[in-house]
Amino acid sequence: MIREVAFVAIAVSDAERSRKFYQETLELKPGQTALGGAWIEYEIGATTIGVGCHPDWKPSRDGTSIAFEVDDIDAVISRLKEQGVTFEMEKIETPVCWMAQFRDPDGNKLLVHKRKTP
Numbered sequence: 001m002i003r004e005v006a007f008v009a010i011a012v013s014d015a016e017r018s019r020k021f022y023q024e025t026l027e028l029k030p031g032q033t034a035l036g037g038a039w040i041e042y043e044i045g046a047t048t049i050g051v052g053c054h055p056d057w058k059p060s061r062d063g064t065s066i067a068f069e070v071d072d073i074d075a076v077i078s079r080l081k082e083q084g085v086t087f088e089m090e091k092i093e094t095p096v097c098w099m100a101q102f103r104d105p106d107g108n109k110l111l112v113h114k115r116k117t118p
Contacts, residue, residue, distance in 0.1 A: 007041070007048035008066055012106045015040075015053040021105050022051055025083050026068075044068070059106035067113040073098050076112050 012018040015038045022028050028042040028049075039052040049066065070076045077091060077100055089101035089111075099113045 005047060007050050008064060009050045009052060010064065010066070010104070010108050011057045011059045012051055012053050012104070012108070013059055014105070017105050018051050018053070025080065025085065059108055061103075061107040061109070063108060065101075065109040065111060067099060067111040070112050070114055073100070073112055073114040080112070 010018075019030075019037070019040060022040070022042060023030060028044065030040050031043045031048070032041040033039060035052070035054070038054065039050060042049045042051070073091060077087065080102065081087070085102050087100050087102045089099075091098055091100040095116075097113055097115050099111050101109060101111045104110055
């Protein structure tokens, strides 16, 4: 029986470029590293995101998406745009949340997300 998500992995082609994006642009704090820095884990709440560069593992524009929960979606979108991030999907509203989609330097889909309070 599946109990929880252990981690989400994101394939990247350039470890240093990705490290800079995830740590400087998204302001995530690195945790464990492996493969000489080609694999970096970021702990976000109870979720681990592994960003890795390996010759047998290629990024895909059609791969996994990650939605990052934020407190103030408008402030986060504004800050990311100031850092040069382009949004493919501007902020939309659904019955339960707001979200906006952008991509990392390898084209992996990422979202900022804000749940509505019930």
